[in-house]
Amino acid sequence: VGSKNAGTTNVLRTLGTKAGLIVFAGDALKCIIAVFIIRLIYSTTCADRMPLLMLYTGAGVILGHNFPFYLKFKGGKGIAATAGMIISFSPLFTAFGVLTFFSTFFITHYVSLGSLLVYLGFMIELVVLGEHGFFHMTRPLLMELYGVGLFLAVMAYARHWENIKRLLSHTERKTYLSKKKQEEQKAKMEAETAANVQTAEGEIK
Structure with a gap:
């Protein structure tokens, strides 16, 4: 259905806000x-080393979400699972993540951009707070923490590579929470698809 992605955004677009929030x-x-x-x-x-164990645990859940064996390793992009990990980390991480995502989303209506900025912010927070003694860990453990965080960030950006290309070309699909806006967006996408088909048929003729 929709983009055939098992994640929240696709469910939100195809089945509505309530279904998206449940997922x-x-x-x-x-x-x-x-x-x-x-x-x-x-x-x-x-x-x-509790912060490191928490991050490894979150990484395991995110990997399982992104590559579930029961769906032939074709899962979501891990953003909702990442949100759960951030919420588990600390109120500070949660507040910054919520502020980053929703300010980006309500200004641009791009879920992908908000998600990518949350990951970037999370990585920056890890390093800045880690260097200021927030985690109370030794230098080797901190380096390992940064490494796991970087791995998760790189994976998130790789999973969003097509979204990034569409953002750069200004063709990324916007997402709205209101049903009216969702229907308008759907109608717009259908009209654009029909126009592209007609153009392609004209070129063939």
Whole structure:
């Protein structure tokens, strides 16, 4: 259905806001729950490296979301699962992520751009806060933390490569929360598709 992507944005566009929010909540919760379990089990024995364990746990959930074996390794782009990981990290990360995404989304209506900026912001936060002693970890553990964060950011940008190309060419599809705007956007896309088909047929003739 739609872009054939299993993620929140496609569900939002094709099935509506409520369905999209349900999918987002489910994808985010699986990461929140996984991180919560890790914190519960290792909060005492591994307190000196807890942020790193949390990030590894989030990375595992995101990889499972992006490449599920039961869907022939064709999953979503990991943004909702990443949101769950960020929420689990700390209120500071959550506040910055929410501000970044929604300010970008309500100005541009590009979900992909908001998501990519959240990842960029998360990576910057990791390094800045890490260098200022926020995580209370040794230098080797901090380097490992940055490495895992960088891996996740690179994967997110790679998964959004087609979106990035469309953003640069100003052809990326916008997303709206109101049903009226969604219908207008759908009608616009259908009209553009029909026009492209007619143009192609004219060139063939």
